[in-house]
Amino acid sequence: MSFKILRHSLNLFSKQLPALPVISNHINLQLVRALPHFVDKPTPGKDHKQYRRTVHFPEDGNYTIKPLDNTHLAGRDPVTGRVVAKGIGGGIKFKYHWIKYNRDGPEEGPPQEERVLQILKCGCRTADVALVGVGKELKYILATENMKAGDIIKTSKFIPRIPVRANEGDAYPLGALPVGTIVHNIEKYPGCNKHFVHAAGVFATILRKFDDRVVILMPNKREYALLEKCMATVGRLSNVEHSRTPIPSVHRWRELGNRPRSGLWQRKSGRHGRKIKKPPPMKLHGPPKQPEKPPLKLTINRVSKGGGTYINPL
Amino acid sequence: MRLTNILFKQHNVWRAKLKWKYQSQRNVLDTGLVAALEKKGITVKDAVEYTNKMNKFAKTNPEKKVEPEINHPITYIYGDSNCLVYGCSQAQVLTKTLIFDKFPEKLEKKFASLKLPTDIERSMHQSVLVSHLLDAEQIKSPYKIPIAPHKPRHFLPKEYCITERRKNLLISTRLLNHCERFYGHIEAVNKKTVNDVKFMAPIEKNGDRVQFNLSAETFVTSKKPIAPFDGSSDQSVPDIYPLDQTVSIPKIETKYDLTSSYPIKTTSIFSHPHTIMLHYSKNDVKHLFEEEVTHDQFESRAILKGFAVATSRAHSLYGLDVKILQQPIAIQVVQLDGRKIQFGIFQLNTLDLDSKDGVKNFWFRKPDMFLYDECIYKDGRPLLSNYNFDIFKMMCVFYSN
Numbered sequence: 001m002s003f004k005i006l007r008h009s010l011n012l013f014s015k016q017l018p019a020l021p022v023i024s025n026h027i028n029l030q031l032v033r034a035l036p037h038f039v040d041k042p043t044p045g046k047d048h049k050q051y052r053r054t055v056h057f058p059e060d061g062n063y064t065i066k067p068l069d070n071t072h073l074a075g076r077d078p079v080t081g082r083v084v085a086k087g088i089g090g091g092i093k094f095k096y097h098w099i100k101y102n103r104d105g106p107e108e109g110p111p112q113e114e115r116v117l118q119i120l121k122c123g124c125r126t127a128d129v130a131l132v133g134v135g136k137e138l139k140y141i142l143a144t145e146n147m148k149a150g151d152i153i154k155t156s157k158f159i160p161r162i163p164v165r166a167n168e169g170d171a172y173p174l175g176a177l178p179v180g181t182i183v184h185n186i187e188k189y190p191g192c193n194k195h196f197v198h199a200a201g202v203f204a205t206i207l208r209k210f211d212d213r214v215v216i217l218m219p220n221k222r223e224y225a226l227l228e229k230c231m232a233t234v235g236r237l238s239n240v241e242h243s244r245t246p247i248p249s250v251h252r253w254r255e256l257g258n259r260p261r262s263g264l265w266q267r268k269s270g271r272h273g274r275k276i277k278k279p280p281p282m283k284l285h286g287p288p289k290q291p292e293k294p295p296l297k298l299t300i301n302r303v304s305k306g307g308g309t310y311i312n313p314l
Numbered sequence: 315m316r317l318t319n320i321l322f323k324q325h326n327v328w329r330a331k332l333k334w335k336y337q338s339q340r341n342v343l344d345t346g347l348v349a350a351l352e353k354k355g356i357t358v359k360d361a362v363e364y365t366n367k368m369n370k371f372a373k374t375n376p377e378k379k380v381e382p383e384i385n386h387p388i389t390y391i392y393g394d395s396n397c398l399v400y401g402c403s404q405a406q407v408l409t410k411t412l413i414f415d416k417f418p419e420k421l422e423k424k425f426a427s428l429k430l431p432t433d434i435e436r437s438m439h440q441s442v443l444v445s446h447l448l449d450a451e452q453i454k455s456p457y458k459i460p461i462a463p464h465k466p467r468h469f470l471p472k473e474y475c476i477t478e479r480r481k482n483l484l485i486s487t488r489l490l491n492h493c494e495r496f497y498g499h500i501e502a503v504n505k506k507t508v509n510d511v512k513f514m515a516p517i518e519k520n521g522d523r524v525q526f527n528l529s530a531e532t533f534v535t536s537k538k539p540i541a542p543f544d545g546s547s548d549q550s551v552p553d554i555y556p557l558d559q560t561v562s563i564p565k566i567e568t569k570y571d572l573t574s575s576y577p578i579k580t581t582s583i584f585s586h587p588h589t590i591m592l593h594y595s596k597n598d599v600k601h602l603f604e605e606e607v608t609h610d611q612f613e614s615r616a617i618l619k620g621f622a623v624a625t626s627r628a629h630s631l632y633g634l635d636v637k638i639l640q641q642p643i644a645i646q647v648v649q650l651d652g653r654k655i656q657f658g659i660f661q662l663n664t665l666d667l668d669s670k671d672g673v674k675n676f677w678f679r680k681p682d683m684f685l686y687d688e689c690i691y692k693d694g695r696p697l698l699s700n701y702n703f704d705i706f707k708m709m710c711v712f713y714s715n
Binding site for chain 2 (some may be wrong): 038067113118120136251293296298300303
C-alpha cells in the first residue's frame with residue numbers, strides 16, 4: 001500500500017519524532033488510491049472509433065501496401081488505459097491492410113482509369129479488399145460485390161449536366177449519379193477523411209436531390225442530406241453472405257476477438273425485444289461552421305515561496 | 315490505530331472536487347473585443363507568448379539544422395527477392411520483348427531426335443530422389459502447416475527437412491553433371507560453371523531509371539556464343555494501361571549511380587554467357603502485399619534475369635551507351651522451384667527500348683514442366699512418382715547448344 005502523507009499531519013515514519021503538541025487525536029493518513037482521481041473516459045461508438053486494435057502505421061506517414069502489424073487493445077482507451085468497450089479481447093492477430101478511402105480523380109476531362117489486380121481478405125474488416133493499380137502506384141480499396149481481378153474502375157470529380165451511367169466500383173460525386181443508384185464509401189463532406197458505409201454487404205441508396213444536396217438512405221434507415229460534391233463509390237460491398245453466416249461455436253467467437261457475454265435476459269426491464277419507432281428526421285451533414293476551440297482548463301495549483309508545489313486537495 | 319480513513323457515504327471533498335472538475339473547464343466566448351480593437355488599428359497578441367519568453371529558466375530548443383533538400387532522380391531497383399505484380403506482360407513492356415510459345419525449330423528437332431542411354435537416365439532419376447529426400451541436411455522447415463483446412467490457425471509441429479536452397483542446388487548441379495557425363499570431354503572442355511554470380515544492368519526507359527541487381531545461382535559460360543535465332547511474328551509488345559512499366563518495383567529517392575557489371579572479364583576465353591540456372595523459393599521471393607506468387611509472375615522473373623545478363627554482357631562488350639547491337643546475344647534460362655522447372659531462351663536484339671517500333675527482343679519458352687508428382691516418404695519408404703524424363707532431355711539439348 002502506498003501512502004500520501006499530507007503536510008499538516010504528523011510524520012510517524014521518520015526516525016526522529018518531532019516534539020510537537022498534540023494537534024489531533026488521529027493521524028491523517030490517506031491511501032493514494034483512496035484519493036479522488038477522476039479520469040475522463042471516452043464513450044464507445046463516438047466518432048466511429050474502435051477499441052479493438054492500434055495499428056502500427058509507418059513512422060514517416062507514407063502510404064504503403066505492406067500489411068501492417070497491430071497490437072490488441074481489448075476494449076481499452078489508449079490514452080487513459082481504462083476499459084471502455086466491454087466484451088472485446090483476445091483473438092487472432094490479423095494484419096491490417098491500409099485502405100485508401102479517398103478516391104481522387106480529375107475535376108475535368110475523362111475519368112481516371114484503374115485496374116483491379118487481386119481481391120484479398122482482410123481479417124480486420126468484414127468486407128473484402130481489392131488491390132488496385134494505377135500508373136506507378138498500388139493501393140487498396142474496398143471490394144464491391146461483383147468485382148474481380150482484371151476489372152477497370154473509373155474515378156472522376158466532375159458533375160455533368162446529365163447524370164453518369166456508372167458501373168460497379170466507379171467513384172463519382174453524388175451529384176453526378178442518377179437517383180436510385182446504390183453507393184458506398186460516401187464522404188461526409190468534401191475534403192473530410194471520414195466516410196460512411198464500409199461493412200460487408202451494405203449499401204446506401206440515393207433518394208432525391210434538392211438545391212446543392214443529395215439525400216441518401218443509409219443502412220440504418222436514416223436519411224442523410226450530403227453535399228453533391230461528396231465522392232461516393234457505386235455498388236454494394238463484397239462478402240454479402242457475412243450477415244447470414246452464423247458463428248458456429250464459442251471457439252470461433254473467441255477467435256474473432258470477442259469475450260464471453262452474459263446470457264442474462266430480463267423479461268420486464270424493457271431492454272430486450274424489437275423496438276418500432278419513427279426514424280428521426282433527415283440530417284444535414286456539412287463542414288463544421290467554426291473551428292472548435294478547446295475549452296480553457298483552469299487550475300488552482302500554486303508554487304510556494306520555498307520552491308516546491310503545494311497541491312490543494314480540492 | 316486505523317490505517318485507512320473512514321469511508322463516508324457522502325464525502326464532501328470528493329463532491330467539491332467533482333464540481334471543480336466540471337467548473338474548471340470554461341468555454342471562452344468571443345466578446346468581440348479583439349475584432350473591435352483591430353478595426354481601430356490596435357494589434358492584440360496572446361500574453362502566453364511573452365510570459366514564456368520572460369521565464370529565464372525556460373528551455374529553448376536549439377534550432378535544428380535543416381539540410382538543403384536536393385531532389386535526386388528516383389531509381390527503381392529490381393532485386394532477387396522482388397516480383398512484378400503484372401507478370402509477363404509487364405516484363406515484356408519493360409524489356410521490349412515478344413514471347414514465343416515454342417523453341418526455335420533447330421532445338422525442337424534436336425529434342426525430338428535425342429535418345430539417352432538408360433543408365434544415365436536412371437542415375438538422374440535416383441539423384442532427384444537423393445536430393446529431395448535422402449540428403450543428410452536436416453533443418454527445421456520455415457513453413458507452418460495447418461492441422462486441417464478448417465483450422466487455419468492451429469499448426470502441426472515444424473518438421474525437419476532439407477532446405478529448399480539445398481534441394482535446388484543439388485538438382486541444378488546434378489543436371490549439369492549428368493549432361494557432362496553424357497556429352498563427355500568434347501563439350502565439357504568448352505564450358506565453365508561458376509556459382510552465385512551477380513549481374514548489374516541499368517536501363518533508362520521513358521524517363522524511368524531502372525537498375526537490375528540480380529544473381530544467378532549457377533552460370534555456365536562457353537568459348538563460343540550461342541548462335542542467334544530468327545523470330546519473325548506479327549506480335550507486338552502488349553499494352554498494360556492503366557499500369558506503368560515500373561509498378562511494384564521498389565524505388566529509392568536518394569542518390570544512386572546506375573552501374574553495369576558483368577562478372578567475367580571480356581578478355582577471358584570463357585566469357586561468353588551460355589546458360590543461367592536460377593533458384594526460386596517461396597520464402598525468398600515475395601510480394602510486398604504478402605500474397606502468393608502466380609506462375610505468370612514466376613516466369614517474369616526468368617525474363618528479367620535473362621535480360622539483365624544479356625544487357626550487362628552487351629555493356630561490357632560495346633560500352634554503356636550501346637543501343638543497336640552488332641550481334642544479338644542469346645542466353646538460356648532455367649528456373650527451378652524444386653518441382654517446377656521453367657526452360658526459356660532470352661535473345662537480346664536491341665537496347666533501344668524507348669521507341670515502340672523497330673527491332674524487339676525475344677523470349678522463347680516452353681510450358682512449365684514438373685519434375686515429379688510426388689516425392690515424399692510414404693509408409694516409411696521414399697517414394698518418387700511420375701518422374702518426368704523430358705526435363706533431363708531438355709537440359710541436354712540446352713547444354714549441347
